[in-house]
Amino acid sequence: MTTAMLAVGKAEAAKQRLLNIDFVQGDAEKLPFSDNSFDIVISRLAFHHFPNPKRCFSEMVRVLKTGGKLVVMDMEATEETLRNAEDEIETLRDPSHMRNLSKKEFTEMFQDSRLLITTMDCTELPVSLSAWLALTNTPAKIAADISKRFMDEINGSGLTGFNPYEKNGKIYFNQRWLIMIGKKL
Numbered sequence: 014m015t016t017a018m019l020a021v022g023k024a025e026a027a028k029q030r031l032l033n034i035d036f037v038q039g040d041a042e043k044l045p046f047s048d049n050s051f052d053i054v055i056s057r058l059a060f061h062h063f064p065n066p067k068r069c070f071s072e073m074v075r076v077l078k079t080g081g082k083l084v085v086m087d088m089e090a091t092e093e094t095l096r097n098a099e100d101e102i103e104t105l106r107d108p109s110h111m112r113n114l115s116k117k118e119f120t121e122m123f124q125d126s127r128l129l130i131t132t133m134d135c136t137e138l139p140v141s142l143s144a145w146l147a148l149t150n151t152p153a154k155i156a157a158d159i160s161k162r163f164m165d166e167i168n169g170s171g172l173t174g175f176n177p178y179e180k181n182g183k184i185y186f187n188q189r190w191l192i193m194i195g196k197k198l
Contacts (some may be wrong), residue, residue, distance in 0.1 A: 097173030128195030
C-alpha cells in the first residue's frame with residue numbers, strides 16, 4: 014500500500030532484470046483488479062498487519078481464477094492464553110502490527126471461501142531478539158522493555174508467548190511461520 018515498498022520492489026526487479034512484473038498501489042481490502050484475474054495470489058507476512066483480515070482474504074479469493082491457487086504465509090499465533098501478550102509485544106515493536114492469526118483462523122477462512130487446502134505446514138525459525146528489534150528500528154526504551162520481558166521469562170517469571178531462550182549469550186525465540194495453499198474450486 015506504500016510507495017516506498019513499491020520502490021523497493023521496482024529496484025529489486027530492475028536489479029534482477031525482471032520485466033514481467035507490474036507494480037500497482039492498492040488497498041488489500043479493495044484490490045484494484047477484476048474478478049477472476051489471477052492464476053495465483055500470494056500473501057507473505059501481511060495478514061498480521063490487516064485490521065480486517067477476513068475482508069482482505071475475501072478480496073484475494075475474488076481476484077483468483079477458478080482452479081487458481083491462493084498462497085498465504087504468515088506468522089502463526091501462539092496458544093490462546095498467551096495471544097494478547099504476544100500481540101502486545103509485537104505492537105510495541107512494530108505499531109503496524111494488528112494481530113497474529115491462529116492456524117484455526119486461517120483454516121476457517123480457506124474453508125469459508127470454499128478453497129481446497131492442498132498444503133498446510135508450520136516451520137519454526139530461530140530469530141535473534143536484537144536482530145528482530147533492529148529490523149523495525151524499535152526505539153531503545155521499548156527495545157529494553159521487550160528485552161527485559163524476554164529475560165524475565167527465561168529466568169522463570171512472566172510469559173510473553175515467544176518462549177525465548179539464550180544461545181551464545183544472546184536472546185532468541187522461534188518464530189512460527191505458517192504456509193497454506195488453497196485451490197479455488
